[in-house]
Amino acid sequence: MSDNQTMRAGVATNPPRRLFLREMAGVAGGACLASLGVGLYVKQASALPATALRPPGALAEAEFLAACVRCGLCVRDCPYDTLKLAELGDAVATGTPYFTAHEVPCEMCEDIPCVAACPTGALDRGLDDIEDARMGLAVLIDQETCLNFLGLRCDVCYRVCPVIDRAISLELVHNPRSDRHAMLLPTVHSDHCTGCGKCERACVLPGEAAIKVLPVKLAQGSRAEHYRRGWEEKEAAGGSLIGEQVELPVRGLEGRAYGDTRVRPDAPVPASPAVPGGLDSGWRP
Amino acid sequence: MNTPIADPEQPMAGGGRGEAARDARARPGDEAVQTKGWLGANKWLLARRASQLGILALFLVGPWFGWWIVKGNLSSSLTLGVLPLTDPFLLAQSFAAGVVPYREALIGGGIVLAFYLLLGGRLYCSWVCPVNLVTDAAAWLRRRLGLRGGRAPDARGRYWLLAFVLGAAAVTGTLAWEWVNPVSMLHRGLIFGFGLAWGIVGGVFLYDLLIATRGWCGHLCPMGAFYGLLNRAALLRVSAGRRAACNDCMDCFVVCPEPQVIRPALKAAGQEHPLILNPDCTTCGRCVDVCSKNVFRITTRFDRSES
Numbered sequence: 001m002s003d004n005q006t007m008r009a010g011v012a013t014n015p016p017r018r019l020f021l022r023e024m025a026g027v028a029g030g031a032c033l034a035s036l037g038v039g040l041y042v043k044q045a046s047a048l049p050a051t052a053l054r055p056p057g058a059l060a061e062a063e064f065l066a067a068c069v070r071c072g073l074c075v076r077d078c079p080y081d082t083l084k085l086a087e088l089g090d091a092v093a094t095g096t097p098y099f100t101a102h103e104v105p106c107e108m109c110e111d112i113p114c115v116a117a118c119p120t121g122a123l124d125r126g127l128d129d130i131e132d133a134r135m136g137l138a139v140l141i142d143q144e145t146c147l148n149f150l151g152l153r154c155d156v157c158y159r160v161c162p163v164i165d166r167a168i169s170l171e172l173v174h175n176p177r178s179d180r181h182a183m184l185l186p187t188v189h190s191d192h193c194t195g196c197g198k199c200e201r202a203c204v205l206p207g208e209a210a211i212k213v214l215p216v217k218l219a220q221g222s223r224a225e226h227y228r229r230g231w232e233e234k235e236a237a238g239g240s241l242i243g244e245q246v247e248l249p250v251r252g253l254e255g256r257a258y259g260d261t262r263v264r265p266d267a268p269v270p271a272s273p274a275v276p277g278g279l280d281s282g283w284r285p
Numbered sequence: 286m287n288t289p290i291a292d293p294e295q296p297m298a299g300g301g302r303g304e305a306a307r308d309a310r311a312r313p314g315d316e317a318v319q320t321k322g323w324l325g326a327n328k329w330l331l332a333r334r335a336s337q338l339g340i341l342a343l344f345l346v347g348p349w350f351g352w353w354i355v356k357g358n359l360s361s362s363l364t365l366g367v368l369p370l371t372d373p374f375l376l377a378q379s380f381a382a383g384v385v386p387y388r389e390a391l392i393g394g395g396i397v398l399a400f401y402l403l404l405g406g407r408l409y410c411s412w413v414c415p416v417n418l419v420t421d422a423a424a425w426l427r428r429r430l431g432l433r434g435g436r437a438p439d440a441r442g443r444y445w446l447l448a449f450v451l452g453a454a455a456v457t458g459t460l461a462w463e464w465v466n467p468v469s470m471l472h473r474g475l476i477f478g479f480g481l482a483w484g485i486v487g488g489v490f491l492y493d494l495l496i497a498t499r500g501w502c503g504h505l506c507p508m509g510a511f512y513g514l515l516n517r518a519a520l521l522r523v524s525a526g527r528r529a530a531c532n533d534c535m536d537c538f539v540v541c542p543e544p545q546v547i548r549p550a551l552k553a554a555g556q557e558h559p560l561i562l563n564p565d566c567t568t569c570g571r572c573v574d575v576c577s578k579n580v581f582r583i584t585t586r587f588d589r590s591e592s
Contacts, residue, residue, distance in 0.1 A: 027442045035449035035461075042453075042461045065459040066382035069375045069390070070469065071361030072477050076347070085473065087480025094464055094480070095360075095473055119361050119369055119393065120379065120386035 049091040050214055052098040053195060055083055056106065056133035057115040057123040068122035070095030074114035080107045083114060101197020101213045106135060108162050108196050131163060136195030137219035138168070138188045138211055146210040151175050151183050157199035157211045158186050166192040168199065186211065190220060311428050313536035314575035321577070329570030329583070336412045344476050359413070359472045360463075361390060369393035373401075374511045375469075378462060381454035398515070405522070406515025410502060411542075411569035414509075415471045419486055420502045420542075423493035428539065437497035440545070440565070443510035450507045467501070468508050499542045503565075516564040522586045523568060525550040525559040529591070530578040537572035537581065547572065551580070558589040 048054075048061055055074055058064050074097050075083045082104045086092035097114075099106060108130045115123040127133060138157075140146060147154035148170070161168045170184040186199075188211075195213050203209030234240055317326035324331075344362070346352040355364045361371040371386075371393035379386055401409060411417055453461040463469060467485045474482040489501045502509055525531075528551050537551070538544045546563035549556045556562075573581040 023439055024441075027439045028445050030438060031442055031445035031449045034446060035453045038450075038461055038465055039453045039457055042457055042459060042464050062458060063384070066454075067379065067384045067386060069360045069371065069379065069386075069460070070463055070473060071357040071371075072473065073357045073361065073363060075477065076353075076356040085477045087474070087478050087482065088470065088485065089481035093459075094470070094482070117356075117363075118387070119363075119371060119389040120384070121390075125387070 048093075048098075048215065050218055051100055051102065051212075052086075052092045053101060053106075053135045053197065053213060053215075055097055055099070055114045055123055056108075056112055056130060056135055056194070057118075057125070057127035058135070059122060059124055064122050065093055065096070067120050068096050069120055071119065072097070073117040073119060074123060077113040077117040079109065079113065080104065082106050099197070101136070101195075101200040102209060103201075105197035105201040106133075106194075107198075108133070108194060131192070131194060133194040133196075134216060136197070136213040137190055137216045138193050138195065138197075138199050138213050139219045140186055140188065140211045141214075142208075142210040145205055146186070147204065148184055148186055149210075151177065151181055153184065154204060155184065155186070156202050156204050160198045160202040162196060162198060163192050163194065167194070190216075310535075310539050311431055313428070313539040316534060316536070316577040317575050319577070321579075326574050326577075329574050333412055333569060334418075337415065337418060340413055341415060341472075341475065344472075348476060358469070358476050360469050361393060368396075370397050372469075373398045373515075374508050375460065375463070377451060377511065378454045378460045381451040382458050382460060383455070401512060401515045402518060403520055405519025405568050406512035406517075407509065407519075407564070407567040408521065409512045410506075410509050411567035414468055415475065416468050416486070416489060416506075417502065419471070419490050420493045420499065423490045424499055424542070427494050427498060432495065435496040435498070435500075437500050438504050440504050440543075443505055443507055443513075446505060447507035447510040462507065466508065468506065503542055513564050516566070518586075519564070519568065520585055521568050521583060523550075523561045523566060523570065523572065523581055524584045524588060525561070525580050526582055526584070526588075526591055527578065527580045528553075528559050531580050532578055534577070536575040536577075540571045540575050542567060542569065542571075559591055560584075560586060560589055562586065 054061070054064060055078075059067060070085065072085050072095075075085055082099045083097045084099065086094050086096050086098060088094045092098045110130060112127065112130050112133075115125055115127055117123075118125075140149075140157075143149045155170065158164065158168045158170055167189055169187050169189065171187045173183050173185060175181040175183045195216070197213045199211045200209045200213050203211055314326055320326075343355045344358060346354060347356060353366075355362050357363055359372060360375050361369070363369055369389040369392055371390045373394045376386065376390065376394040379390075450462040465485065467482075467489050470482045471486050474480070474486075493500050493502075497504060525547070531551060537547055541547055543563070543565040546561050546566040548554050549563065550559050550561045553559075568583065570581075570583050573583060
C-alpha cells in the first residue's frame, strides 16, 4: 500500500518523464512495426521468378540484393537494351536489373559494359571473359514439341548459340519411330552454357520455347559425389583400377561372342508385327 | 520540439479574427506579394524548383534525347563519364547489410557526404529530393482546402525509423528499405519507368494531405533523418536577422515544413543570436519569401549580425 502510494506520488511529481516514456514507447513501437512489415515484405518479394535473369557477373542473389543500389548504370550501358530495372509490381525486387531471355537475350558483349558500369560490385568485375558468365542454364524443357525431337532438322537453337558445339551440341541418335532415320537432339552442356538466352529467343515454336534458360539452381541437380564414375576414375588413373577382367564362359553359350545371349543361334528372326514400329520394324537395306 | 506556438494548426487569436486568420493561413505570403512583388515573394521557391527540376532534367535528357550528361539516378550516378556520385544513405544501408562496394561508389559517396556535411545535409530535402515537390503540393492543397485534423506522429519517429531501417538491412542482409523507399522510387520511376510506384508516391501525397501536415518529410522519412544528421554543421543557414521588424503575422510558421525551428531564432527563445541552427531546418528559404517585413535571410552559420 505504501509502495503504491510512493509510486503514485512519483508519477504525479514527474509527469514529463512519464509522457516522454510513453511517447518514446509509441514512436519506437510504431517504427519497429513498420520495419518489421518492410522486412517481411522484403523476404516475400526476394524470390526471383524463374524467367528473370540477372546480368552477367551478378553475385549470388542474396549478396546481389545487398550490393545493388538500383542505380541503373548497367541498364544505361547495355547497348542492346537487354537489361531493364524492375518496376514496382514486377515480380523482381523493385529497382534491380534483370532481363527476360524470351524477349531480349544477352548479346554477350566481349567488353561486358554492364559489369564495367556497376559502381558497387553487385556485378563482379572478376568476370573478364563473357564466356565464363553463368546467367542461367539452358534446358531443353519440352521434348514433346521440340522439332528436332520429332525428327525434323530445325537446329535453330544450336545455330544461334554463341558458344556453338560447346554449350549446345547435336547428339545423333536412332529414330525408333521411323527406325531408318536419325534424330539430332540439341543437348546443352553446363560447362559452357552462359545462360545468354539466345536459344530461347530463337526457338521457332509459335508461343513458348521448347528450350528455356532457367536459374542454374532450378536447372541442375546436385552431383552425386558418393558415386564413383568408373570411366572417369579409369581415365584419371591411366588404366583400369582393378586390372584386366577374366571373361568367364556361360554354360550353354560357349563359343558365342560376349553378350550374345540368344538361346538358339539359328533361331529365326521374329515375324514383323502387323504395325511396323518399335525398335526393329524388320526393315533391312 | 513540441513548442505550442510552432503549430500552425492551432487557432491564432480570438473568435472575431477567425475568418481572417483562416484566410491568412490558406494564403500565406499574400502580404509579401503586395510589398515585394510576386517575383520578390517567390524567388527562393523559384530557385528551389529550378534546382529540383534542373537536376531531374539532367537525368532525363539522356533517356529522352540521348544527351548523356548524367547516367543513373540519385542512388548512384556517373556525370560526363567521370564524376561518380552515390547516395551515402544507400551506402550506409549497404554497410549495414555487410557489403563493401567498389571504389567508385565509395568515392562518389564521399563526395556527396562532404558536400552535404559542409553546406547542410537537408539541402538535399528541399533542393534536390523529388518527393519535396509532392509533399509541397500536398501542403499547399491542405492549406487551400483548409483541411484540419489528422494526427502527425512524433517528429523523432524518423530517427527511430532510420535506426530500424539500418537494423533491417543488417538482419535481412539486403537493402530492405529500398523495396519501399518513396524517395528513390519516385526518382527512379521518373527516369526508368514507374510500374505501381505511383501508388506509393500517391500514398505519401494523400498522407500529407489528409492525415498529417508535413507528415512524410517532417516526421517519418528516414532519409530526411539521415540527411538531418549531416545538417549539424551546415554552413548555409537561415537567419532572422531583422526580427525586430516581425509583426507576428505567422506566415513563416504556416509555410515552414519544420515550424519548430523558427521560434528560438525569431523570438530569442533559449538563444541570443537570430540564426536558425536547428538541424531540422532544410534551408528551403520559403520563410524568406513569404515575410513581408524581410525578417529572414539565407546566410552562413557565422553571420550572427542583427540589423
